[in-house]
Amino acid sequence: MTKEISESQSEKLTEILRYININSSYYKRVFAEKGIDIETIKKVEDLTKIPFTTKDDLALYNDDFLCVPKSKISDFVTTSGTLSDPVAFYLTDKDVERLATNEAEAFRCANGSENDIYQLMTTIDRRFMAGLAYWMGARKMGAGMIRVGPGAPFLQWESIQRFSPTVLIAIPSFIPRLIDYALENNIDFKSSSVKSILCIGEPIRNPDFSYNELGKRITSQWGVKLYSTYASTEMGAAFTECQEGKGGHLNPDLLILEVVDEEGDIVDEGELGEVVVTTLGVEGMPLLRYKTGDLCNVYYEPCICGRNTTRLGPVVGRKQQMIKFKGTTIFPPALFDVLDTVPEIDLYQVVVSKNEFGNDEISILLTMNLETPLFKEKLHSLFKSRLRVTPLLKFITAQELNHRIFKQEKRKPEKLIYI
Amino acid sequence: MTKEISESQSEKLTEILRYININSSYYKRVFAEKGIDIETIKKVEDLTKIPFTTKDDLALYNDDFLCVPKSKISDFVTTSGTLSDPVAFYLTDKDVERLATNEAEAFRCANGSENDIYQLMTTIDRRFMAGLAYWMGARKMGAGMIRVGPGAPFLQWESIQRFSPTVLIAIPSFIPRLIDYALENNIDFKSSSVKSILCIGEPIRNPDFSYNELGKRITSQWGVKLYSTYASTEMGAAFTECQEGKGGHLNPDLLILEVVDEEGDIVDEGELGEVVVTTLGVEGMPLLRYKTGDLCNVYYEPCICGRNTTRLGPVVGRKQQMIKFKGTTIFPPALFDVLDTVPEIDLYQVVVSKNEFGNDEISILLTMNLETPLFKEKLHSLFKSRLRVTPLLKFITAQELNHRIFKQEKRKPEKLIYI
Structure with a gap:
């Protein structure tokens, strides 16, 4: 300056x-x-x-x-x-x-x-x-x-x-x-x-x-x-x-x-x-x-x-969104970035929660049409190679996922939630 | 002036x-x-x-x-x-x-x-x-x-x-x-x-x-x-x-x-x-x-x-919302006014359609919990006494009715639709 x-x-x-x-x-x-x-x-x-x-x-x-x-x-x-x-x-x-x-x-x-x-x-x-x-x-x-x-x-x-x-x-x-x-x-x-x-x-x-x-x-x-x-x-x-x-x-x-x-x-x-x-x-x-x-x-x-x-x-x-997952430090944008590389994925929500030991857990919600062994395998290895860890994958209907992400009362889509 | x-x-x-x-x-x-x-x-x-x-x-x-x-x-x-x-x-x-x-x-x-x-x-x-x-x-x-x-x-x-x-x-x-x-x-x-x-x-x-x-x-x-x-x-x-x-x-x-x-x-x-x-x-x-x-x-x-x-x-x-129903001229606000007198009714949608003869038909969508013979009878006589005609009543889930009335893409609740 x-x-x-x-x-x-x-x-x-x-x-x-x-x-x-x-x-x-x-x-x-x-x-x-x-x-x-x-x-x-x-x-x-x-x-x-x-x-x-x-x-x-x-x-x-x-x-x-x-x-x-x-x-x-x-x-x-x-x-x-x-x-x-x-x-x-x-x-x-x-x-x-x-x-x-x-x-x-x-x-x-x-x-x-x-x-x-x-x-x-x-x-x-x-x-x-x-x-x-x-x-x-x-x-x-x-x-x-x-x-x-x-x-x-x-x-x-x-x-x-x-x-x-x-x-x-x-x-x-x-x-x-x-x-x-x-x-x-x-x-x-x-x-x-x-x-x-x-x-x-x-x-x-x-x-x-x-x-x-x-x-x-x-x-x-x-x-x-x-x-x-x-x-x-x-x-x-x-x-x-x-x-x-x-x-x-x-x-x-x-x-x-x-x-x-x-x-x-x-x-x-x-x-x-x-x-x-x-x-x-x-x-x-x-x-x-x-x-x-x-x-x-x-x-x-x-x-x-x-x-x-x-x-x-x-x-x-x-700073407060830093996730310690299986010993690895991850920020949510890194997870989004991996998910955004996959052309089949149109909608996703990242859910961060604490397990019984107080450690962070990461689940990815996806649409049901993707729930095939082949796709899961592909996504697992992609996460492994890009972030060294594999979050849990959960599959729900597109309607429900849409509903979770685009809430009427929220100003922004909820790509990430903490529970 | x-x-x-x-x-x-x-x-x-x-x-x-x-x-x-x-x-x-x-x-x-x-x-x-x-x-x-x-x-x-x-x-x-x-x-x-x-x-x-x-x-x-x-x-x-x-x-x-x-x-x-x-x-x-x-x-x-x-x-x-x-x-x-x-x-x-x-x-x-x-x-x-x-x-x-x-x-x-x-x-x-x-x-x-x-x-x-x-x-x-x-x-x-x-x-x-x-x-x-x-x-x-x-x-x-x-x-x-x-x-x-x-x-x-x-x-x-x-x-x-x-x-x-x-x-x-x-x-x-x-x-x-x-x-x-x-x-x-x-x-x-x-x-x-x-x-x-x-x-x-x-x-x-x-x-x-x-x-x-x-x-x-x-x-x-x-x-x-x-x-x-x-x-x-x-x-x-x-x-x-x-x-x-x-x-x-x-x-x-x-x-x-x-x-x-x-x-x-x-x-x-x-x-x-x-x-x-x-x-x-x-x-x-x-x-x-x-x-x-x-x-x-x-x-x-x-x-x-x-x-x-x-x-x-x-x-x-x-002017264009004038309904000719069973020979009677009705404007939608008159229908709303009748429905608003009924304390049990929280949500409603008035549906105006044309029948096979090109005449106007009026249906009122209400929530399912109201679908009792007593309530239907009460509403019928209320319409009869106030407007001289009785629209058709249809009962659907509160969720569906809510969804029809409060549409995300609409600026106003849809209390009235023409189909």
């Missing part, structure tokens, strides 16, 4: 620290307990004087993070709650505008312009921040948007044919279903208006930026360009790939990023670490040094695209 | 006519064919020189109504398609802003203020205009909003308990389900934060403004105030009740309203007629004298609340 960027970040940091010091009962308590004088924090490097904020802090003291009276709240949001109960986030009108700015910038980074038409395949309901961010961002950029929401392949294709969107915004594991629906219904998807897909919620690349199995599966069938984006409710901002596809770019106006090792020290170029964010310009619930739990490789070198902002590689896993 | 209002409307009409005359290929054709000089249309009364626009015109010449290049479209919307295939509507950025203005005004009319927190129980997905309008309106008014979306009683109550909304926005037939869920799960709904419910999509009143059976059912169990609102994608504006509950108020800045009889003549105070709208200030797809098909009683007299804008009573029916 350039000197200019870091100076501008330092200024914004000073601003938000003063704001928090007046308005956040949580951080006022932390500052008092730790004897922190925020006036001594002049630049990004000084941030280390402040302790990390964890997911547990957020859950335990949720409303203490709120910096405005509730009457100033414009939008009430909750986190997905992948690993625990959903946490509340409160957006003021200014925060909604920040979200729009963030997303318009993210769209532009992914080669978008006011001439694009976006088809939104995630929900704006269910207290979900991302769906709203996309809609606000497209409007801010002057682009068009078709708010279709999740699932419903028929309606997705009908919308594509009716309104000719240029970009889809989707959870990438939905795209093979969309392609299958087109194939089954003789829809000429290859000559559709769609040029690219903005992929959210799941990685489409390996840490070396080559497509992972899901990415390969999509692009081998459909000549579209994939852009990855990584974001979370807590950061209220996104890391989105440019056309070079070498990691998601930081928006330095909205976030200070630290990628840290187990000891909390900044990791070097290309190394894996936990993503830690300090949110700039947030009015409702600003966070200082928030540990996301997400593990990514970080790249500080300028990008070929000309941007010199820090980039993050795909999320390799979440 | 005052002289001021009608002068202001005449000005806005002149403006939109000039705009349409330049930009709408559909209306340019109509003006040419009928030899209409728009400069001779100086005031609202002159509108009769222009022919009505029908649902068929919209469907047949959909894109000919569009007045801007597609790159200027911000939001792509479709109508619900209750009676035919969905029709496309195109909103420019300015139209989205008009939607926000309309809804903020509607909220204010229903006694709302910037201190209210709205819980949205309809979707913002599925290319639905209303959901978006509510969100935009609440933000414009400076109120808060919890975007929950349809269904999911657990999530609705969790949101109410977590965020203390003051107003729910809901399809009223969902409310008995919400109350039942509270009763079954020992949720103290009577002392919740909810003060009122903005009811969309279905009437809660009789033409004399007393609550209909659904309205009675809700208010007898829950001490909340109900406000009715009537709107459609085509008008991009809403008629919303004030606290007097004497019909939905016209927003004269956004719509010119004509309520007409079969001959197309304006009906008198209190009479029933078809709602016809001319949309003011619309940039994407303005409509002139659009026949909605909705039948309402109209009230021109000033309201007790002090507003002197025209009001519409509840939608008595839709």
